[in-house]
Amino acid sequence: MSNDVAIVGAGVSRFGKRDDVSYHELFSEAAHEAISGLENVSPDTFEGLWVSAAMPELTVEQAHVGNLGAQILGITPKIVSRVEMACSSGSSSIRNAWAAIKSGMIDTAIVVGVEKMNNNPAMANKGLLYVPDVTFEGIHGITAYSGFALAAKQHMEKYGTTREQLSSVAVKNHSNGAKNPKAQFHSMGEISLEKAMNARMVSEPLNLFDCSPLTDGAAAVVLTRGNKAKEFTDQPIWIKGAGQRVEPSIGVSNMSSITDWKAMRSAVNDAFSMANIKPSDIDVAETHDCFTIAEIIEYEMLGLAKKGEGGKFIEDGESSLSGSTPINTSGGLKAKGHPIGATGVAQIVEITEQLRGQSGDRQVRDAEIGVTHNLSGFATHHVVHVLST
Amino acid sequence: MSNDVAIVGAGVSRFGKRDDVSYHELFSEAAHEAISGLENVSPDTFEGLWVSAAMPELTVEQAHVGNLGAQILGITPKIVSRVEMACSSGSSSIRNAWAAIKSGMIDTAIVVGVEKMNNNPAMANKGLLYVPDVTFEGIHGITAYSGFALAAKQHMEKYGTTREQLSSVAVKNHSNGAKNPKAQFHSMGEISLEKAMNARMVSEPLNLFDCSPLTDGAAAVVLTRGNKAKEFTDQPIWIKGAGQRVEPSIGVSNMSSITDWKAMRSAVNDAFSMANIKPSDIDVAETHDCFTIAEIIEYEMLGLAKKGEGGKFIEDGESSLSGSTPINTSGGLKAKGHPIGATGVAQIVEITEQLRGQSGDRQVRDAEIGVTHNLSGFATHHVVHVLST
Numbered sequence: 086m087s088n089d090v091a092i093v094g095a096g097v098s099r100f101g102k103r104d105d106v107s108y109h110e111l112f113s114e115a116a117h118e119a120i121s122g123l124e125n126v127s128p129d130t131f132e133g134l135w136v137s138a139a140m141p142e143l144t145v146e147q148a149h150v151g152n153l154g155a156q157i158l159g160i161t162p163k164i165v166s167r168v169e170m171a172c173s174s175g176s177s178s179i180r181n182a183w184a185a186i187k188s189g190m191i192d193t194a195i196v197v198g199v200e201k202m203n204n205n206p207a208m209a210n211k212g213l214l215y216v217p218d219v220t221f222e223g224i225h226g227i228t229a230y231s232g233f234a235l236a237a238k239q240h241m242e243k244y245g246t247t248r249e250q251l252s253s254v255a256v257k258n259h260s261n262g263a264k265n266p267k268a269q270f271h272s273m274g275e276i277s278l279e280k281a282m283n284a285r286m287v288s289e290p291l292n293l294f295d296c297s298p299l300t301d302g303a304a305a306v307v308l309t310r311g312n313k314a315k316e317f318t319d320q321p322i323w324i325k326g327a328g329q330r331v332e333p334s335i336g337v338s339n340m341s342s343i344t345d346w347k348a349m350r351s352a353v354n355d356a357f358s359m360a361n362i363k364p365s366d367i368d369v370a371e372t373h374d375c376f377t378i379a380e381i382i383e384y385e386m387l388g389l390a391k392k393g394e395g396g397k398f399i400e401d402g403e404s405s406l407s408g409s410t411p412i413n414t415s416g417g418l419k420a421k422g423h424p425i426g427a428t429g430v431a432q433i434v435e436i437t438e439q440l441r442g443q444s445g446d447r448q449v450r451d452a453e454i455g456v457t458h459n460l461s462g463f464a465t466h467h468v469v470h471v472l473s474t
Numbered sequence: 475m476s477n478d479v480a481i482v483g484a485g486v487s488r489f490g491k492r493d494d495v496s497y498h499e500l501f502s503e504a505a506h507e508a509i510s511g512l513e514n515v516s517p518d519t520f521e522g523l524w525v526s527a528a529m530p531e532l533t534v535e536q537a538h539v540g541n542l543g544a545q546i547l548g549i550t551p552k553i554v555s556r557v558e559m560a561c562s563s564g565s566s567s568i569r570n571a572w573a574a575i576k577s578g579m580i581d582t583a584i585v586v587g588v589e590k591m592n593n594n595p596a597m598a599n600k601g602l603l604y605v606p607d608v609t610f611e612g613i614h615g616i617t618a619y620s621g622f623a624l625a626a627k628q629h630m631e632k633y634g635t636t637r638e639q640l641s642s643v644a645v646k647n648h649s650n651g652a653k654n655p656k657a658q659f660h661s662m663g664e665i666s667l668e669k670a671m672n673a674r675m676v677s678e679p680l681n682l683f684d685c686s687p688l689t690d691g692a693a694a695v696v697l698t699r700g701n702k703a704k705e706f707t708d709q710p711i712w713i714k715g716a717g718q719r720v721e722p723s724i725g726v727s728n729m730s731s732i733t734d735w736k737a738m739r740s741a742v743n744d745a746f747s748m749a750n751i752k753p754s755d756i757d758v759a760e761t762h763d764c765f766t767i768a769e770i771i772e773y774e775m776l777g778l779a780k781k782g783e784g785g786k787f788i789e790d791g792e793s794s795l796s797g798s799t800p801i802n803t804s805g806g807l808k809a810k811g812h813p814i815g816a817t818g819v820a821q822i823v824e825i826t827e828q829l830r831g832q833s834g835d836r837q838v839r840d841a842e843i844g845v846t847h848n849l850s851g852f853a854t855h856h857v858v859h860v861l862s863t
Contacts, residue, residue, distance in 0.1 A: 107609060141604075142531055148604035149560040152855045155720045156607065161737070163744070164573070164718055165855065166566045169556045171538040177555045181570045184553070187577035215530075215537035218545065220496060329553055331544045348550070355552070466541045466554065 090186050091314035091321035092472065094119040094195075094307030095437040100422035101269040102203045103301035108145045112157050112199045115303035115427070119195065119434075123307065123317045131160045131307075133185050133194030135178040136167045139425035140212035144205045154197055163191060171216045172375065173461035174198065175304070175429020176468035180329055182308050192310045198430035199303040209299050212425075216462055222336040229375065230288040230296065232463040236343045237290050237378035243344065244393030246381060248290065252281035253399045254377035255294040255419055261406060262416025264446040269300050269422030295377040300422030304431035322437045325454075326360030326471035328352035337463040349386040349460065349467040356456075357388075360471035364388035367410050368452040369439045371432035373460040374417040380404075383458055384412070406447060414439060414447045429459035433470065440474050479575050480703035480710035481861070483508040483584075483696030484826040489811035490658040491592045492690035497534045501546050501588045504692035504816070508584065508823075512696065512706045520549045520696075522574050522583030524567035525556045528814035529601035533594045543586055552580060560605045561764065563587065564693070564818020565848035565857035569718055571697050581699045582706075587819035588692040598688050601814075605851055611725040618764065619677035619685065621852040625732045626679050626767035632733065633782035635770060637679065641670035642788045643766035644683040644808055650795060651805025653835040658689050658811030684766040689811030693820035711826045714843075715749025715860035717741035726852040738775040738849070738856040745845075746777075749860035753777035756799050757841040758828045760821035762849040763806040769793075772847055773801070795836060803828060803836045818848035822859065829863050 096118025098111055106114065120126060136154040141147045151167035164185055170177040175198040182194040202209035217223045217232070240246045259276045262268035276294070284293040307317070314321035330348040332340055341347060357363065364387055372387070374380035381395035389410055390398040398404060404412035415421045415435040418428060436455035438444050457470045485507025487500055495503065509515060525543040530536045540556035553574055559566040564587040571583040591598035606612040606621070629635045648665045651657035665683070673682040696706070703710035719737040721729055730736060746752065753776055761776070763769035770784035778799055779787040787793060793801035804810045804824040807817060825844035827833050846859045 109609065139537065140531065142529065142601065145608075146600075146604055147608045148528065148558065148601060149606075149724065149851060151559050151566070152720055152724045152851055153607055156722070156724045159722070161720050161722060164569055165559070165720055166555075166570055167558045169537065169558055170540050170554070177540070180553050181555055181573070184570070184574040184577040184579050187579065188573040189576065190573050211535075212531065212537060215535055217538075218542055219534075219536045220498065331541055331550050331554055333545070333548070333550060335538065335541045335545045462538060462541055 088311040093317040095434040097434045098303040100302035115305040119305035132191035134162045135196045137174040137178040137198035137426045143208040143212045171461035173459040174426045176459035197305040198427035200424035200426040201301045202299040233376040234288040246396035250396035251377040255281040258417040258419040262420025268416040270420045297418035297423040300424040302424035304427045326356040328355030329468045332465040335465045352467040352469045356469040369449045370456040372458040432457040477700040482706040484823040486823045487692040489691035504694040508694035521580035523551045524585045526563040526567040526587035526815045532597040532601045560850035562848040562850035563815045586694040587816035589813035589815040590690045591688040622765040623677040635785035639785035640766040644670040647806040647808040651809025657805040659809045686807035686812040689813040691813035693816045715745040717744030718857045721854040724854045741856040741858045745858040758838045759845040761847040821846040
């Protein structure tokens, strides 16, 4: 396990329908929180900036948000990029920042993820329709909803995964979100299994409570070279492992299996090998629950449950706050919300706070090793990070 | 000067109005050329992929082009990102690839820049309108045309730069483009000074021949760790220096000077220091001539001409193919074309070919050191690379 790159600052905006703030203000809300707790910072500290944003052109009619982000922060970094990888833009940005620090090019970087989707929900939904290969598959009408619905159907048929198990993921994540003041559905509070099971259908078998919402939100992390970490904080969190992989095709029609994600298994393997951990070492994880079925499959791909037994894992309460491996303590994409470009960064923020013991009512006791998993497309691209105290 | 990262493959598509190919095919045309000359390659060779694309969401209704690019290439890299930095997306992508190789994360990467703008020129123009800070400056009606027109006016008033000098940049670049079979205006051939001077006005004092066009095009480079370069080619080209800088604001209204670009001076200084070169060492350069005035200012910022004497530099023929420092031998953005996401990569391709002696009728004799300069916004973000044999 190496101590090359540390997370020294982390912040997240309130998630939801944020008509109360501009794009600039939303960006700042997260960045300010990430920076405000640090010692010994000045504008010159931030030699690298990555802005993770999936669809600002469509929802707020703004491009070039890498350069805009530098202006908002009042910094003049030596490397700046805006990264778009659809729903995994955030973790992909962190990969680039990590590489730049490791390369010796820079010492310290800030990564800010931001998305304002409720400005223009119609364009946000269009943006989601542009994620598959539009020419060859999107044109036939596939959407994220119908794509993951196929996976849910197959998982139910093949492994006997039940309606109750799918809905139990929603119940758990809303329960966690009720404990997170920044979650989009914080004020909704807990939901009953009955309510989750009987919500209106979106794409059979996925109903409204199986789907993550449109969200406005931002998240930010400050990364630095290991030997500089103590200058900024006495609670650095370490990036111990990382893995990123794609399927050979971005089309759901070409995946070797839609319920066994090879690329995710590879990314997990790379990250866990680098960090020298095994699944049972995970104290807490944020995984990409864009749909309830996704979280169930992710239990399996992470090695927490055997193939086909993800449904049982949630049913047995293993992933609840009091279970063996609490998953999506933030409320996840389901209840915290899913501001596309911010999501992967927000996952890192949640795990950082958990490992620092700052998670309040949803704190996992003695959490020392945490994992994030962020995906895009029909689970065709995956990024996994292992963090530790 | 270090030999850490080498360019071993380079390719560029034909630029222009490419209704004859799909987005996928345009991407492939450049990538295929970059890969086809290499020895010892397989899909596993490419451990990193960066796709540079500024506006596919707007012009071809496709997002997630990083993942799409992996599919088109048939590769499953360990790090993948799509980078958008408006007109400097290409050079920004190369910065990230360079860092990932230097970090030890990967050995070899491919960077592909692609933009298909003529599918939907109205949306392409919208995309350009989204580049400034839309909330604070774009809303007042500023465009790239009017922003650079302000710089032209000031340069003319302050330094006596003339209409003839502006048009001479267009004449030179069209002359070079006439020698480049892949240039958008190749078939137009050379243009007269009279034609360039009397073209219809776009944004006073900039006329049609002062402006770069809407272009479809792609470009690709293969980068590898220095000690692996010889496995792929016996003509590696070395990245000797790099610099990237932003102005404190992305608004033209807040720049300390619109004719003396501090951020470009800093980026040049960083790149030249790293490469240990001075301006007179440059044998050939590709600079960001989005407008004729830009190229004139860039002579000055590169240290080739004194402040205010950029107009004289073109007038004296110093930047022509037979001059002391040939600039934009490809035809530049003006005559080769400006497919936003591809431009920065295409500049690297042109310099690579020049340093390898592969530039045919536009070859600069004995070129050993070449420079690229790529900007975005109202010259608020700059990336400079120094390449050598």
